[in-house]
Amino acid sequence: MRDHLREIGMIARALDSISNIEFKELELTKGQYLYLVRICEEPGIIQEKLAELIKVDRTTAARAVQKLETNGLITKQDDPHNKKIKRLVPTERGKALYPVIIREHEHSTNVALAGLSDQEAEQLLRLLKRVRHNIEGDWDAVKKGKKRDY
Amino acid sequence: MRDHLREIGMIARALDSISNIEFKELELTKGQYLYLVRICEEPGIIQEKLAELIKVDRTTAARAVQKLETNGLITKQDDPHNKKIKRLVPTERGKALYPVIIREHEHSTNVALAGLSDQEAEQLLRLLKRVRHNIEGDWDAVKKGKKRDY
DNA sequence: TACTTTTTGTTGCAAATGCAACTAAACGGA
């Protein structure tokens, strides 16, 4: 049957669980790696966009970011032209963790894709991107209170 | 780049978020649908297996199941041959929710797979199953304290 | 300009999540 979403859920929870356990020795608590990598890859990003990227509630992102700042891994910088937004930038300590996180992700990716040919791996990525794109609209709409009919 | 896992994470969080919001009107709180569907599909399953299926911590499953029982959606039944285990069985009220959950899932699946040909959808499912299988071992091992080298 | 709406960010709760640590039954050898 069409168990695509169930499989995706299982994979996501398993890998998130692994990452959280493995990053504990980097003093990163649950979920923090998600935000830190994104801020490293897109320095100056604001909280709202970050939440949208990661697909997490705005307030959850707010607190994760707050904690990253408290722990000295990022800073919130005022924008010269916009008093409302705060640009998120990794500190040196934050930047130093980036390659470690990436290495772990690469390892997990290797494990996940074991036995798949290059073509299969590429095809999988293409399809996943399309699926992600397909659901982004619904996520946004439902989050904002829209009722879906089904 | 090999962003497979990131895409999977985004998709999983977005869809979980949607489901949690939509099932609120069924009086199901966060995550409960995950457990209830599985118990409906495999009545008599025990907590430990359930956690393994869903890829969630044993104690998290324990409390979710506890809540499902409190809310009258499942019962815990003693096994005649094994005093330790408790078999989880949906009540009539629990069973009644099953088709509603499935309908929502089907809708989300339709949205997610929109624009994919039948061949692509089937290929995606095959690949996801292999990926899930690939990582199950690591999840189990890391959960039990094993350190991965990378 | 004055106004409405949207965007961005925050805080107060209540709930879920998961690690530690603990029981007790079941299992697996000597």
Place this chain on the structure above:
DNA sequence: TCCGTTTAGTTGCATTTGCAACAAAAAGTA
């Protein structure tokens, strides 16, 4: 049989998560 190990379940505690509700700056509109 006895005894160590694994399996299954639970509770305490700290943390994360997210919905409501709010504030204030920015953007859009008349």
